[in-house]
Amino acid sequence: MKFRSIAAADFARIPHRTVPFDWATAVQYDERRTAGQYRPQWTWLAEDGDRVLARAMWWGFGDGEHPLALDYLYVHHSVADPATLVGDLLNAAHETFLAEGAPELPAYHLKLPLNWRADPASVAAVDWRRTAAARAGLSEDNERLRYEWTPADGLPEPPARLDFRPEPDDDVMLSVFRRLTEGSLDTETRRGVTAVGVDAHARADFEFYRDQMPGPREWWRLAYTAGGDLVGLALPSRNASNAVVGYLGVLPEHRGHGYIHDLLAHITRHHAELGASRVVADTDLVNQPMAAAFTRGRYRNIEMRLVFSAPH
Structure with a gap:
């Protein structure tokens, strides 16, 4: 052979x-x-x-x-x-x-x-x-769900209770990536933190979206309440074929208030305003809150993926 x-x-x-x-x-x-x-x-x-x-x-x-x-x-x-x-x-x-x-x-x-x-x-x-x-x-496997949004699905309402601001300082953005690892339900995040620690895993995620994904860094936004409290991160991006949800997360102290829907709505509307005919997103099967957010945000579950990877 x-x-x-x-x-x-x-x-x-x-x-x-x-x-x-x-x-x-x-x-x-x-x-x-x-x-x-x-x-x-x-x-x-x-x-x-x-x-x-x-x-x-x-x-x-x-x-x-x-x-x-x-x-x-x-x-x-x-x-x-x-x-x-x-x-x-x-x-x-x-x-x-x-x-x-x-x-x-x-x-x-x-x-x-x-x-x-x-x-x-x-x-x-x-x-x-x-x-x-x-x-x-x-030898490690993870079951993921793929979602799709198209203009025919309708736009979500504008997220009026949050202020989305650009943040050009990479160190500030990296600190948010670090904080978002706490209590994450994402399988790769949990495995990565266990294997290499919070700092190394957060930096790897940050550098992947900044340096490898085709979506520009200028699209990234930090989300704040009307009182100026930082709530989370909305990171629309692109892959080689489509607009993608990219990365989004709510800081631990603000979870449980539905802010994930605001972050997702911002990302969807961002892509729609740029004329995207399709936006795709993935989440783990075990991350049911994120899956529910996609459904509420007018995304449709179109396929699943099994991801087989080497142990960290």
Whole structure:
């Protein structure tokens, strides 16, 4: 068995989907390849002679040096033990990514329909993918919900009780990121704080949104009451394809008063005023207050994701 990244001549050999998820169309692949988000060195094959038995495709920002997420996996129906084969394929690619300077193993983002557990074939497909990811060091999993807002859903009311102000001082913003980690229900935040501490995790989040996300730093706002008390942070942003909610949070001393709805309304209206045709957002399945806020804020739950990542 040979594991390798693809060459230009291999583009026509990218296999088609075998389950109703975990795939990209030829058009999507070409668009993202043109944008530098899919690259030959980030697309790997498992070959037996001239047969492609498995394929893994990683995604990254068009101007990024390293892949950020494993997007898609495929295995040929003739493979008796897909978890072992794909685990070995991922390990081969991971070894190369780390040797080339990647700071960590890219997580595997498995996008799924909301009803996937009702389909035995989908359950089986998820099971071997979970095992393969764990074999390749991605042993932690987190279930996340994706939400979508479009203009047809209607705008939320303006958040009249809060004043949203720009804050150009990075140190001030970083201090807010630190405070928002306290009591967070976000799984990655809790894992990160446990692994590296509040300061390091808050800085990593701050630098990710400032330096890697395409949304400009100038969009960030701190929210204050009429009396001047700092309530929280509203951080609209963008990813490579869409406007996104980004990051929002209420400081611990102000939680329980519904301010999360004001922050979300500000972000939604911000994107709408700029002409966004779609705003997407994600939250953990266990973060029910945030999920409820999205529903109240006129967002629709359109899919879920299983995220498999390496332990911190």
